[in-house]
Amino acid sequence: MIDCPKDRSVNVTYIEAPIETVWKTVATTLGSNAYLTDQALTSGDPEQPKIGDRFTLYYGDIINRAVVLHYEPYKLFVLSDAYESMAPDGTVDPFPVRTSYAFESYGQAFTKLTLEVQGYDSDTYGQWFRECLEMGWRRSLLNLKSVLELGMDLRNELFSYPRLGITNCTVNAEQCEETGVPEGRGNYLLTVFPNGPAERGGLAQGDVITAIDGKPVPDYRTYVRVVSGYYASKVPVTITYVRNGQEGEVVLDLTIDRMFTGLIEGTDAGQEEERKRRQRMASERSASGAIWKNLAGKDESQ
Incomplete structure (x- = not known):
């Protein structure tokens, strides 16, 4: 992890691809599906975002409801994110942050992509979310590099540990x-x-x-x-x-059960099926008298 204040995390990667290609893959919902999301929806043009567009991004058992805050082609793209992580009992709590993608071209062949997430809470769950998201982006950016340089989508391999x-x-x-x-x-x-x-x-x-x-x-x-x-x-x-x-x-x-890896079908239907499954298990466990609780009264999953 790059050393930075605890309210943010930073990942940097160099990709052997033109900046136009990296930009299109990262900053559009159409491109996002190539390396990151199971499904990416937008209120606007899937190939040409604009400020104010609303994205709904599905990653397995996580949904990110985002709004485009800044759009400067081939230079800077900023989203206001609200990640919804499904707990063991099927409940969902949002984690709001702001994600900035900065692009720099190195000749015609290489692009430097700097991804900075800001706005983590200072409590334990803010720390947990920061640590999880930083490692999650580390894997996703590695997959972006693999997709654009090798033509190989390795997200299942990278996240099914x-x-x-x-x-x-x-x-x-x-x-x-x-x-x-x-x-x-x-x-x-x-x-x-x-x-x-x-x-x-x-x-x-x-x-x-x-x-x-x-x-x-x-x-x-x-x-x-x-x-x-x-x-x-x-x-x-x-x-x-x-x-x-x-x-x-x-x-x-x-x-590698899907409940623990989060690798479920990234759709509303897939989310609902998994939510019901976890609610059922929670009910069965509660009935047995073994109820789990975390420090803040919220449950989150990894």
Whole structure:
């Protein structure tokens, strides 16, 4: 992650393609479907956006309802975003931010794209969203580069890394006081999904994961990189965690179930089907007396 204030994140990539091609792919809903979205709708022209246009962008179990704030062809494109992330119980809460795409041409062959997201909240969930979105954009920009340079759309491969069925973030000052784990020395579990690998292994909200198969995971970015290393692997993993100041270990099988990867059909119908599925599971779990709650009374999914 590029070092910057905590209210923003920045990703930079260099693409071997003319600036006109990169611009069209990034700044139009028609182009977005080539590398990023399952479905992209606009209130305006799908090939020529203008200020005030409203976008509805579907990425699996996430919807982004955006408005075009600035449009300067081949230089700058700015959106006001409202990401809706589906929780384990099917509820949805918006996360508003502003995303700027700056384009620079290097001769006829290369384009530098700088993507900056601003407006993250300063609380734990703002931190979680920042960490998730920065890594999500890292993968999406890699896919943009692959699509334009190689003609290969790798989004399913890039995002179908195995999961534990948790919502997690890097331990911050508040969680350090609660758990005794120093800041930046583990991943705090905000939510544990029902019937996911973590829950089946006995992990719970408030635990801190510090290592996977002996590899330290001091922050969210490292956690995702280590878990991604098990892509296409079916071997169980050993999770080292801290609970109430005591270290423990548990052996788990990772999963690529759509509830945990979020790779559902990116449409209203697909969203509704998944929402009902999660609501049903939440109801069954509540009936058994095992209700999960996160710190702020909101549930989010990874």
